Structure formats: C-alpha cells, structure tokens
Amino acid sequence: MATMKALVYHGARDLRYEDVPRPEPKSEEVLVRMKAVSICGSDLSGYKGGNPMRVPPLIMGHEFSGEIAALGKGVTGMKVGDRVGVVTNLFCKTCEDCKNDLDNVCDNRYIIGTTMAAGSYDGAMAEYVVAPAEKIMPLSDQVSFNEAALAEPLSISLRGTKHAGDVKGKTVAVFGAGPIGLLAVACMKNAGAKNIVAIDIVDQRLNMAKEMGATHIINSNEDVYKFTRELTNGVGVDCVFDAAGVEPTINTGIEIVRNGGKIIMVGMASAKINIELKHAICKEVKFLGSYMYTTEMKEGLDVISTGAVDVKKIITSEYPLSEGPRIFEELAGGNTSDIKVILTNNL
Numbered sequence: 001m002a003t004m005k006a007l008v009y010h011g012a013r014d015l016r017y018e019d020v021p022r023p024e025p026k027s028e029e030v031l032v033r034m035k036a037v038s039i040c041g042s043d044l045s046g047y048k049g050g051n052p053m054r055v056p057p058l059i060m061g062h063e064f065s066g067e068i069a070a071l072g073k074g075v076t077g078m079k080v081g082d083r084v085g086v087v088t089n090l091f092c093k094t095c096e097d098c099k100n101d102l103d104n105v106c107d108n109r110y111i112i113g114t115t116m117a118a119g120s121y122d123g124a125m126a127e128y129v130v131a132p133a134e135k136i137m138p139l140s141d142q143v144s145f146n147e148a149a150l151a152e153p154l155s156i157s158l159r160g161t162k163h164a165g166d167v168k169g170k171t172v173a174v175f176g177a178g179p180i181g182l183l184a185v186a187c188m189k190n191a192g193a194k195n196i197v198a199i200d201i202v203d204q205r206l207n208m209a210k211e212m213g214a215t216h217i218i219n220s221n222e223d224v225y226k227f228t229r230e231l232t233n234g235v236g237v238d239c240v241f242d243a244a245g246v247e248p249t250i251n252t253g254i255e256i257v258r259n260g261g262k263i264i265m266v267g268m269a270s271a272k273i274n275i276e277l278k279h280a281i282c283k284e285v286k287f288l289g290s291y292m293y294t295t296e297m298k299e300g301l302d303v304i305s306t307g308a309v310d311v312k313k314i315i316t317s318e319y320p321l322s323e324g325p326r327i328f329e330e331l332a333g334g335n336t337s338d339i340k341v342i343l344t345n346n347l
C-alpha cells in the first residue's frame with residue numbers, strides 16, 4: 001500500500017508527523033496533492049484537547065488548496081495537475097436545512113479535517129487529501145495556493161458581512177482583529193462601508209486591521225463607547241461584527257450600536273455569557289448569528305482573484321508540513337505575534 005506523510009493528531013498536545021496510508025479516490029472523488037494548508041484557531045483548540053470537533057486519531061486541515069493528483073471513477077471536467085481550492089463542507093443535500101439553503105448547519109454533514117456527529121473526515125495536513133469532485137473549485141492563475149487556502153476563512157467573514165445587509169456609506173465596528181475579524185474589515189470595505197472601526201486588545205493586530213482597510217482603530221482598553229459616539233454624532237454605529245464572542249465584546253457591542261442596529265455574531269470564544277438583555281431589547285438590537293458559509297467560498301475566490309480583498313496580508317509565516325508539531329506547540333503556547341500560519345507541502 002502506498003503511504004504518505006501526514007500530521008496526525010493523536011490527542012491533546014500530541015501531533016506527530018508520520019507515515020500513513022495514502023488515500024485512494026473512490027468513484028466521484030478526487031485526490032488532491034496539498035500545496036498550502038492554513039492553521040485555524042479551531043485546529044489549535046483541537047490540538048490543546050478542548051474541541052469536540054477534533055477527535056483523535058485525525059488529520060486536521062480544512063483551509064487548503066492543491067493540485068489534482070488523481071481522479072476517481074466517473075469524474076469529468078477536470079484533470080490531473082489542475083490547481084484547485086476545495087469546499088470543505090460535505091452536507092447531505094436531503095435534510096430540511098439543506099433544502100432551505102442552510103447546508104452550513106446540516107446535522108448530517110462531514111467537514112474535511114474535523115469530527116462531526118456523522119464522523120471524522122481526514123483533512124489536508126498531509127501530502128494528499130481526498131474530496132468529492134463536486135467540492136472542487138478551479139483556481140484562476142491570479143490566485144496563489146496560499147491565497148486559495150484562505151478562501152475558507154474569508155467565506156466566513158463574507159457570510160457575516162452579508163448578514164449586515166447594505167453597509168454602503170455606513171459605520172461598522174469589528175470586534176477582534178484575528179483572521180476572521182481582519183478579513184471582515186476587508187469585506188466591509190469592499191461592501192462600501194464608510195467608517196470601519198476595528199477594536200482589539202493587541203495593538204499589533206490593530207495595525208494589521210488598518211492595512212486591511214479599517215478607517216479607525218481603538219484598543220479595547222480605551223473608551224470605545226465615547227470614541228464611536230463621537231464618530232457618529234452621538235447616534236452609535238450601524239452594525240457590529242463580533243469576531244471575538246466574549247462577554248465584554250457582546251456587551252460593548254450592545255452599548256455602541258445604534259437603536260435598531262445589528263450585531264453580527266461570528267466569534268464564539270465563550271460558549272456561554274451574560275448579556276445586558278433588557279438594554280438590548282429596549283434598543284431593538286438585532287442579533288444575527290452567522291456560521292460557516294454556504295455559497296460564499298466561490299465568492300471568496302472571486303474577490304481574491306480580482307484583488308478586491310487581499311488575503312495574503314494576514315499570512316505572517318509559512319513552514320513545511322514536517323515542522324507542524326513544533327509550530328503547533330509554539331502557537332499553543334500563546335507567545336506568538338502570528339496571525340495566519342501556512343503549512344506547505346514541499347515533498
């Protein structure tokens with residue numbers, strides 16, 4: 001049996017670069033030779049052992065791109081060597097959610113590189129990964145492998161931005177300048193927002209937010225309420241994009257949003273929080289949860305391709321896959337200024 005190198009997650013803080021059987025594409029499937037895979041915050045929480053969506057043994061990696069290495073039976077319209085991105089949400093197509101364009105919350109779905117109720121599906125932190133042919137997205141020449149790997153997180157920010165509705169000429173606040181928040185800043189800019197206020201506790205990340213299109217940045221230690229009221233003639237921001245999801249950001253969001261404004265909830269760092277419910281209701285705040293993506297990955301690749309959103313700015317490091325165990329250990333230590341780390345396949 002042919003083998004390949006992979007980063008296998010064996011349990012909390014136990015990630016090994018080792019030989020595993022090389023997967024074979026079944027009918028209607030494609031074998032992709034990984035070229036770039038990005039480390040997600042959810043992979044890191046999995047590594048630390050605190051994520052039920054990462055059950056060992058598992059090959060993680062759901063933000064990736066590569067080249068087609070082999071075609072399973074019945075696959076047409078693509079060929080070996082094609083440069084591709086991959087939609088990692090493998091939904092069932094038949095449940096009520098899937099039939100209502102909510103395949104992002106399908107209970108029967110697999111997600112490449114994760115463990116769902118349906119089971120585990122090995123991901124792209126390996127030389128090769130198998131995906132259904134219908135999930136393959138051809139890459140235009142303008143899109144690099146590194147950029148294509150970021151189409152997945154970008155699609156999450158794109159979906160949240162869509163929930164905000166028409167933001168043209170409006171003032172939005174983005175909490176959390178990690179990858180999703182930074183990409184949300186770029187999406188809001190692309191959607192025509194006039195003022196984009198990025199809020200985070202780390203100044204270095206705020207500087208990155210400025211590069212991604214934030215018109216204003218403010219450290220959460222400062223008076224965010226006063227700052228946003230002054231910016232909006234005392235009215236409040238039209239929309240809050242919360243990419244953090246902790247008690248202080250949600251409650252500050254309720255404070256700074258205008259009456260009748262929207263809070264888009266994407267971040268979920270805390271599973272359970274106390275919110276100023278009465279205050280939120282009396283302001284008619286509209287809370288909108290936004291989870292993963294449905295059709296947004298295609299749109300993400302399009303805006304990368306036209307240059308409307310420059311995702312590569314947030315890539316701060318790139319290492320070969322073989323260094324994965326050391327890189328995960330370092331990132332899990334928390335003592336890092338990295339924003340997005342890419343692992344590449346140089347074998």
Ligand SMILES: [Zn+2]
Nearest residue numbers: 040041042063
């Ligand atoms: Zn992710």
Ligand SMILES: [Zn+2]
Nearest residue numbers: 092095098106
């Ligand atoms: Zn379904």
